[in-house]
Amino acid sequence: MPANRTDLAMECFENADGGAIPGAQVSHWETDGIEITEVQITDNEAAQLLNKPKGTYLTLECPLLLERDPDARLGMASLLAEEIDRILPAADDDSPVLVVGLGNRSITPDALGPGVVDRTLVTRHMLGAPWAQSGMNSVCAVAPGVLGITGIESMELVEALVKAVRPRAILCVDSLAARDSRRIGCTVQLTDTGIQPGAGVGNHRRALTRESVGVPVISLGMPTVIYAATLARDAFAWLADGQGDGENHEEALADMEHTLLGGQIGEMIVTPREIDAIIQDASGIIASAINRALQPTLSDAEIAAMMD
Amino acid sequence: MPANRTDLAMECFENADGGAIPGAQVSHWETDGIEITEVQITDNEAAQLLNKPKGTYLTLECPLLLERDPDARLGMASLLAEEIDRILPAADDDSPVLVVGLGNRSITPDALGPGVVDRTLVTRHMLGAPWAQSGMNSVCAVAPGVLGITGIESMELVEALVKAVRPRAILCVDSLAARDSRRIGCTVQLTDTGIQPGAGVGNHRRALTRESVGVPVISLGMPTVIYAATLARDAFAWLADGQGDGENHEEALADMEHTLLGGQIGEMIVTPREIDAIIQDASGIIASAINRALQPTLSDAEIAAMMD
Amino acid sequence: MPANRTDLAMECFENADGGAIPGAQVSHWETDGIEITEVQITDNEAAQLLNKPKGTYLTLECPLLLERDPDARLGMASLLAEEIDRILPAADDDSPVLVVGLGNRSITPDALGPGVVDRTLVTRHMLGAPWAQSGMNSVCAVAPGVLGITGIESMELVEALVKAVRPRAILCVDSLAARDSRRIGCTVQLTDTGIQPGAGVGNHRRALTRESVGVPVISLGMPTVIYAATLARDAFAWLADGQGDGENHEEALADMEHTLLGGQIGEMIVTPREIDAIIQDASGIIASAINRALQPTLSDAEIAAMMD
């Protein structure tokens, strides 16, 4: 695991000391109480320096979500729906959007993807029905890592499904690791770069990108953990900096990890105590955004009625 | 739904009035307290008459299972393992057996397949590991109807997986409908004919057979329900017969169904009250038989340790 | 189990051949598409004849619930809330209403009570909080038969809780058996007679009544099963009647049960295949009615926000 592991591009940028990086542009604005940061990585050197592939990364932050503010939830779902709509290629035929919920339902902070899939309106199997509404778009969904699929890697299953259902795009949902605990449960990152090996709480082994499957892969994630190692390193650096101590403290850090955490720190995660409730909440908001973006001709009430 | 709906070939045979049917052979024997019936359907006329495709159907009945007798459970798992081994093509390379657990986890009597998949030892992903035992066979498993896969038909998903993992054979597990309530929870049918459209508690829409996927499809099922309509018809026929009344009573029957069940009888099922516990129990026995048959070089204890 | 077992007083009345019974009054009306039947049993002879204790039984039937009609759901919740409010003693101090969800979560058709408790707004523990609204009533809830309470009978636990929390009334929710399958999932019975031994799908062993616990016990149930034996008896009677055969056919009936059901019929239940979804739906409607009745000063939106 790299030092200071984060799946948020905006935190990689912070990591890089805030200075201007050629080949990477950051912009920042606010809408309806939601802070938005857009990172564009346009050349290979910037990609390597930031340890993130070239592409666009949009981050929406809304701390009020953690207080379960109803207006904040609606606002987040609404803004996220707009951004998903903007980043997804338009429907030009009947081919579906495939929603992929990555992660393992039995590891709580990794269960965001399956939770979103449970709440996504799937329509592909009903489009032929006489009562299907004419403007409805085709959507199918899969949570490849839930119990019931074993001996087959998640990405292998997704690739098999892509061949079978020939989607026009893939929308991936995953739990992420962050550096800053204030982003857990209230921040969503949307990117056109797909899923990279090693990313996410589940540390995916293979890529899921336009290159690997041949269709656009949009990925949407929310931080649910900080790695204990990342936190320890940040604490250490903070302290050293406070003392004007600019040298490399890797050795002292490893020593502390060994003393305090018995070398197990790589397996330890930091989460809020109420992470189960946070995951359930966030699944609802993200699924609501996806349903709005994928079914623009349906009202919220129509979507709810079809979900039952 | 056909009248007197049953998924057990042996009950179709009973249905046909017990007389000899050209093109269908029935034999019957007992081993260790388990009654075994083998039905062979060898020509098309018999297949049509019995409403079951040509092939071999083996039924194992063990009423003591319902009393949770430990010896009966071991005996059933052991005999079933032998029969699975006999019917499966031998492994001649590294291609896996794909275990498919059909059914819907959230409809209790349809949840046998997912329950078996949960307890099946999957090995395909570990065969490359340095600690993998040399004699271990490759197994992967999928429960296509569990939550988390939607908008994609179960059989469509299985077909996609067959293309991806190229199994040497498929072993399908499903909940069945029977006619005789004494067979619920204590009877297993093993057949080389795969899954037919309309079969099973979930009423599969597409076939899953050697013809449809290109590899042998063994199917293994246990009755978990009787259709209320089937029971009503049998009650009716029993009564009419007792009165020497040989005419066709379809009209009177329909009249009774309408009066007593408001025309809803097609949707009504009859199960034991403790069906949840029966499904859990049977999942364990069948998975144990599958694990033994697929991993003949591993002891029960080794299998258990690898399942944890 | 008595012949023709039903927990609905209105069906006992039908059972009694529809004639006028001294000491029992039936009235029938309709409101907003919901059919209402009120049975009053006022003397002991009528109670014995109908096999139900003296008291008032109100039945609300709304077949559109089974089609998940949103207006029907709202209408049912609203009317039921009014009737609960009418039957419950008024709050004159801070003592709580204790909602008791009877039944076993792991037997699907018996899981209505726990499902309602999950969705009931409990307030007793928050009434002291500074942000508690002034008009809020005290409510606590328990599902004594869920996993996690064992070796202690449900009624024993309820009695212990009554001594501890001293409720002003108990509102019991339970799954019932009916005779007519058209009532499953769309009918609610509300009565002031509490719970009798032998009643409900779980066949409670002890009473829970004003006599047994010293406070009013209102009970609210929905039919979720028909006993197979009841259905068989009704089918038999229907057939015999059609043939003008008025004699007692107990012997012939027992003979048929033995032949067709191997003597197991007492353990067999008839349910709709989609009983899991029906239970989930009904839990929501009943809990919504309870929440409205117990918290008349809160809006639906306020209740929903406090439930999260």
Next chain:
Amino acid sequence: MPANRTDLAMECFENADGGAIPGAQVSHWETDGIEITEVQITDNEAAQLLNKPKGTYLTLECPLLLERDPDARLGMASLLAEEIDRILPAADDDSPVLVVGLGNRSITPDALGPGVVDRTLVTRHMLGAPWAQSGMNSVCAVAPGVLGITGIESMELVEALVKAVRPRAILCVDSLAARDSRRIGCTVQLTDTGIQPGAGVGNHRRALTRESVGVPVISLGMPTVIYAATLARDAFAWLADGQGDGENHEEALADMEHTLLGGQIGEMIVTPREIDAIIQDASGIIASAINRALQPTLSDAEIAAMMD
């Protein structure tokens, strides 16, 4: 929350700088690969200094549990059974032992207690049955914090049950917080001091002790989390010590917490990523020890058969 929060008495002792404390005795030995530490706190000053009530605390540590070593699991269950037997008062009549599983099933690291209750053999309801074995002891169990009991505090429910079932002793199981991550999932603390307010992952509000309920309360816990604040403080202290910096660094620490964790650190917990599996495993081992200790005349196989 006190600084350096731990529920393990042995860690409080370590906390106190290892020097001898009058009124507290520590002894340490090893049996079959399990390290045992006994802390006896015999006077009030020591109790105050160590922030733990007077009493005996036995800690069993077995790191091999985390590798799921079968021998280690058996060894731990066996030794723990012996110690439970030693600490529990002997049965002198039919009054039951009440096993209380504290914690909330829907917060993963707090779910140890409910998990143990699920696997505890409860016998109180069967002792009158003709087939009950003569030597069987009476046991009942409750998990007061699982869904289905609301508006009623866990301790209030336990008190009500104590009045109803009059147990000869209470055996409480709870998830604990530790300081040293190496103890998570492989350490059990057994004490005769019951449960104190503020203890456990769920931070119980009321005591459950011999004083509060009138019968002996044995408590048995396993660490499942470290508080992030505790870890940060330990890291800080370690670093300061390394630099010979002995002053009080509370202010600098608070500053770091604010910078890195936005003041949320009190709500953050550190767990192994696989905490769900650890809880499931530990529940089985602890329940097995309890079952052996409470039913010395039953074999493991008999216990297993009665649990089904």
